[in-house]
Amino acid sequence: MMFNVMLTGVGGEGVLTVGAIIAQAAHDQGFFVRGLQLHGLAQRGGTIPTFVRFGKEKDIHSPGITQADADLILAFEPLEAARATYFAHRKKTAFIINDWPHIPVYANLLDLPYPEISDIVKRVKPFAKEVMVFNAHKFALEKFGVPILGNIMMLGYALGTKALPLKEESVIAAIDKLVHHKPAENLAAFKIGLEMGTGRR
């Protein structure tokens, strides 16, 4: 068994944390874990992809994911979902896209309009087994007044839909271990996502 997750979004908006939770939960379930967290310049509002791979130690070596080899792409921002197609394949990749656009300043500066979500889905579809669009940040804003909690909600959603084959209790334990800011809200957001994901299934 080998599972490749790509997380992508905008630097500085919590993508690394969700990646760390997945890695911790996979580790606690006895999987060997490898992955990449790119720190540096991109953390200042650039595109920031993170990779987590888990499975048997003998199968996993490269820290990154090879082209077309992602099982799950968690896109915390629609535009970044389109940019992740390189790692996706129509036979294996599930996309979960958070429909919460973060319009880059370059849309205006270079006069390249930000696309509609339908356009993003159209671009992603040929590379996906399944595309799920979920406005996590909007739900988080309505429920908690804090859109960023949508990140954890996305994680719950991925679990609920079974797009991420990890156990609920191990993810909850990982959140408990790694999230120190507003832990109760994070857990509540996770559970809402989980329920919505399960409902979709």
Added chain:
Amino acid sequence: MEKPGKTVVLLGNEAIARGAIEAGVRVVAAYPGTPSSEVPITLSRMAGKCGFYFEYSSNEKVAFETAAGAAWSGVRALTAMKHFGLNVASDSVSPVAYVGVEGGFVIVVADDPGGWSSAQSEQDTRYYARMMKLPMIEPCSPQECLDLTKLAFDISEEFGIPVFLRTTTKVSHSIGTVKLGKVKKPKSKGRFVKDLSKYYNIRPDLQKLHMQVDAKLEKIEKKYGMKLSKAFGGNGNIGIIASGVSFEYAQEIHRMLGISPPTAKLMLTYPLPKNFLRRFIKGKKAVLVLEELEPVVENEVRMLAKEANSKLKIYGKDILPSYGEFNVETLMPAFEKVFRKKSGIDFAAHRKKADISVRGLPPRKPVMCSGCPHRSTFYAVKKVFGKDTVFAGDIGCYVLGIYEPFNMQDFIISMGASLGIAHGISRVSEQEIVAFVGDSTFFHAAMPALANLRYNDDRTPLVVVMDNSVTAMTGHQPNPGTGITGMGGKAPPIKIEDVAKAMGAEVRIANSFSQKQLEDALKGLKCMKGLRVLISRGECRLVTKKKLEGKGMEFTKYEIDQSKCVKCGICTDKFACPAITELRNKANKQPMYVMNQEMCWGCSVCMQICPYGAIKPKRKEVE
């Protein structure tokens, strides 16, 4: 502190830090530089608990010397830096290599092929090991980061020589399952023992020391060459020689191609294990050498093959790039060629399809954060000096000024280089010049250049110090202007204005968040002669944000009054704050400017630059 025997998930850099703690490190000194930054970040958090000393030194040379002094006093010491940091430290590295050390001394150097966090070059540190005559060890995974850091301390102490632990971005920033070992308690005290027979590095003894270091390297190769190399048996007469993360990619490719060629994994990359390699290449038809950047191992294998196997076909940089990073995709064609196997994957076709899928989408380059003091400073400087002024760039978050719409880093060379290069231009050109430098960079390398400007330049460029009082880009580490030490203690901060005044500069200080103060100061300095320094002082907004959140408070948010907005586009086209977005009405194509409330970090500068008074604070709340 996690228990020995336990497995955890660690970042490569965190694993190096854990390795140092397990080895009983007593002194750690570093200047932050990504991709090495998390080594000191982790150690600075652990120092108090684990009983070792930690400091953020003012630059890599000072950090290296601090650690060397401790190692000379008999305790274990570590310094960590990025590849360019070693350029700064190198002046002291070579003599210390000759003299040797008492306590174990590990120099962690992280290279950055691909330039993920280094704008300037892709230099290969492995050449330094050869030039400085210091052994170099290279891990390929977080587990090895831990294990080999510990071993590096042992080797250093056993042979009395500093040891390089070299990583690359994809080792430092990769995560992996790591099994922890036992923590050794650091020695509490050290003592420097005077011994001219050891420290006398003046001729004729200099040659003696040179011979000594050569002998040490030979012994290390003999004792550790085999131990730090691993031959994986396999079928066939074509072999793989790999080190670092390239070894990980090779294994991944072996699985994908269903091959198991004999593979030599090198962990000691200087001195190379000659006996091991001779044995490995003997009888082989061909080898493929996998190493990112320069053909360092390849060239030495070529020399060995002359005697050991002159018919050996050596593949390396003839079929692989010496620039950028490796990954499975870049290596696969070389494997396909050498092993005459097809992966059946058309990487190029998929890439083309993926490229088409993103066509026409706006890029997302890194940007200065909402409320960044640098954006405000750049805006004011451009207003007063115009776009044709030469803008000398430097290293820090303000490198982001290179992008649109500012384009105000005409070149980016190295720490503190803005002043030196600006000086050179000013000697021969009539152009107006502004040299930007940050506070941490000022203490790191700009002070000698400032002294030089004052002494040797009568028509000096204007120096703008972008003072956000912290080393922001690498993760908000303290510097001598911050007032906090690497272990969290307090220290009186050094004021940059005091330093500049002492050197004879005309100094103005402006609040980065006040366009009026900035403009007034800039206009005043523009008509003066001699050494002029503007200190634009404003706290990094990420620091302010954290402070406010800690108090349960929020920034004052700003909003755009649509009735007053004339859609001039200054706030987006010229100021480019990521919190302000231009939306187009689909029906009549009319633009509308909106403030993203979540992203507004309340700096108020957009309000100051709006000529129509259309931007206003939303609520009256005290920051």
